[in-house]
Amino acid sequence: MKNKDTDIYFLTDLLEFPPADNANAEGLLAVGGDLSPERLLLAYKSGIFPWFNDDSLILWWSPDPRMVLFPQKIKISKSMRQIMSGTRFTLTRNRCFKEVMEACAEITRKGQEGTWITNSMKEAYLRLHELGFARSYEVWEDKELVGGLYGIDLGHVFCGESMFSKVTNASKYAFINLAKDLEDRNYKFIDCQVYTKHLASLGAEEISRKEFLELLKTKV
Template identity: 65%
Template sequence: MYYLSKELYFPAVETSSPEGIVAVGGDLSPERLLLAYNSGIFPWFEDDEPILWWSPPERMVLFFEDLKISKSMRNLILKQKYKVTFNTAFREVVLNCKKIARNDQAGTWITDNMVEAYCKLHELGTAKSVEVWENDELVGGLYGIDLGHIFCGESMFSKVSNASKIAFIALAKQLEFANYKLLDCQVYNPHLESLGCVEIEREDFLEILKL
């Protein structure tokens, strides 16, 4: 296991553990986070753990032509019950992702330090959010890192049924229009699969990242 020092450096992702841990430690400075994402690496750890940096052997991604929008979702979007905005409530989105209950997790991996780190990246124009509103209430959204040709999704939340799907679809449509290569979703879950995401090999992801 590689332990990071103050030096701004990550080892090659090919040296990671079988599950995809590249390194341990370091910090969540904007410079280190941007180096990580541009190297195909992201932080993921619990509050009582050291910082763990991951590049899993399989990467969950969305190629925009594969986006799945069910008939019921299309009808819901057409009703315009919800309003979608971009980058109007970044901190609120992150805090909702932090506190929302998840069936497959005992707690949250979004620590207080991570909240501040990503808010700093938002101030620098790199971290961005999508918000879903019902009247004036924030009921869903997501946030992630914008690399200019790939958007690295970090987390999403829903307070009402399908709100996170609406945010995801809106983001995918915007990125496709802007000629992004793909939407990075990091690791598999069935919710993402239902939207058309697939797993690809790490090597293939890194090749696209270099384009």
């Protein structure tokens, strides 16, 4: 149902979304619905993701432009190449998804109060992990979890949700390993959602929503 005053769609119990290119100038597309596995997977496959605070309704977004990283374009600095080839960090995959998500929720981020990784989001993404769609990368230093990331794996695109770092370069280590894995598996891109300097420094770039949706639909 569409609100005539705001052009924002209010979702019902029906498992559907309006077209992603109907989002407003800020990228907000719809309000309401639920965080069921079926709705979340439909959202990501349609170029839409949830992002909201504890005290608000569920907000669904499809920004224009969209930040993505094409795996073959990952930028690895000289110092990071040394770290990647060294023994400071070790990497695991899907060993402690819940702990990675908790760490992402707790990490302090500049210019941001609180977290969008609410309890309802944690429960929903843990369920997706149990179903095999949400995956995590963990970075360890001296047997301590010091960094990592998690996101939704669509089989040809990885939709990054969040990453954290307790020590310098730990999240970069996770992200670079993710990009290398996805390049080896011929994935189209990593969906990084919105621009940050950190992601740009690693090779991510902005593309139009139209191009993003076209690439998302292309699996070969």
